[in-house]
Amino acid sequence: MSNKQERVPLKARKVSFAWDGTPLHWVPGDPITTHTINVLHLLLPAGERWFVHVYKQVLPYIRDPQLREDVLGFIGQEAMHSQAHDEVLPYLREQGLDPTPYTAQVDWFFEKLLGDRTPPLLNAWVVPPSPGRARRWWLLERVALIAAIEHYTAFLGDWVLNAEELDRRGADPTMLDLLRWHGAEEVEHRSVAFDLFMHLDGGYRRRVRTWAAAFTALVFLWQRGARFFMENDPTLIDGKATLKDFYVRGRRGTLPTVEDMLKSIPRYLSRAYHPSQEGSTEQALAYLATSPAASAAERYEKGAG
Numbered sequence: 001m002s003n004k005q006e007r008v009p010l011k012a013r014k015v016s017f018a019w020d021g022t023p024l025h026w027v028p029g030d031p032i033t034t035h036t037i038n039v040l041h042l043l044l045p046a047g048e049r050w051f052v053h054v055y056k057q058v059l060p061y062i063r064d065p066q067l068r069e070d071v072l073g074f075i076g077q078e079a080m081h082s083q084a085h086d087e088v089l090p091y092l093r094e095q096g097l098d099p100t101p102y103t104a105q106v107d108w109f110f111e112k113l114l115g116d117r118t119p120p121l122l123n124a125w126v127v128p129p130s131p132g133r134a135r136r137w138w139l140l141e142r143v144a145l146i147a148a149i150e151h152y153t154a155f156l157g158d159w160v161l162n163a164e165e166l167d168r169r170g171a172d173p174t175m176l177d178l179l180r181w182h183g184a185e186e187v188e189h190r191s192v193a194f195d196l197f198m199h200l201d202g203g204y205r206r207r208v209r210t211w212a213a214a215f216t217a218l219v220f221l222w223q224r225g226a227r228f229f230m231e232n233d234p235t236l237i238d239g240k241a242t243l244k245d246f247y248v249r250g251r252r253g254t255l256p257t258v259e260d261m262l263k264s265i266p267r268y269l270s271r272a273y274h275p276s277q278e279g280s281t282e283q284a285l286a287y288l289a290t291s292p293a294a295s296a297a298e299r300y301e302k303g304a305g
Contacts, residue, residue, distance in 0.1 A: 007066075008281060010073025010189050012080045014301065015293035017178050019091035024235060026172035031236060032245045033166075033254040035229035037179065039222050041088040042099050043106055047149070048082035050110040051075075054142045057116075058196065067192075067199055074192040077185050084178060096234035102225055109221070114142060140201045141210060147197040148207070148214035151268045151275065154190035156256065157183030158279035161287055165253030173292075181291045187284035190275040204271065211268055 027033045062068040118134045160183040230239035250257035
């Protein structure tokens with residue numbers, strides 16, 4: 001399906017969630033699945049604030065009015081995602097899980113390592129040496145990193161929209177709505193980051209290089225976050241998170257399968273790749289039309305208007 005066919009006007013839905021009735025293990029009897037998915041609440045607030053920060057710097061370079069409108073819609077949605085997941089953190093603390101040691105590392109990763117300061121080594125790579133050229137290079141590198149990360153957020157969004165096993169196992173409906181609202185919007189705007197990268201640069205070597213960096217960072221941060229949760233869960237004795245645990249739950253359907261994650265790699269690295277080939281806009285919009293939180297946000301907006 002072409003990008004033009006997939007394009008829909010993007011808007012931020014001002015959702016809110018109440019966590020007072022959500023148990024610590026919101027997938028009953030399965031702390032591994034619960035905490036593996038809980039890592040999203042720790043990664044996404046800092047990560048999506050970083051997306052917004054980078055894209056605000058990029059806006060002056062966008063020459064296509066439609067793409068600029070899409071990027072502004074993307075910024076609004078990502079800011080709302082960051083806020084919604086950030087609001088889960090007090091609930092985790094009330095359950096005896098203080099995520100501060102891990103979130104401090106995530107904040108350092110996005111704000112310092114991937115921050116605005118051009119890495120010193122870039123001045124040796126940019127020829128001729130020029131602070132301005134190095135800054136531009138670093139900005140484009142971060143735009144490409146976001147495109148690679150968005151490939152996986154759309155992958156996860158499509159997965160959670162279809163993860164019926166979570167419903168069968170009695171997963172908490174409020175948590176599922178948060179995940180599916182967010183996942184549906186990731187599918188809805190899945191083409192924006194890649195279209196922006198192609199508009200500003202589109203270099204294939206940069207796409208491959210930043211995919212490798214993004215994939216490595218995501219795997220590292222995710223397994224570290226899952227281990228952090230399992231080791232600090234006050235209800236578990238000697239809690240651990242292993243690759244085998246992830247693999248087994250992928251086979252059960254409560255987490256994405258390792259096979260599907262690996263199959264997503266050559267798709268992104270294909271020269272013919274476009275995100276519109278992934279997921280279903282129709283399915284995403286259908287969920288957003290019935291999501292309790294998104295529906296409540298729409299009613300409130302109409303009432304306020």
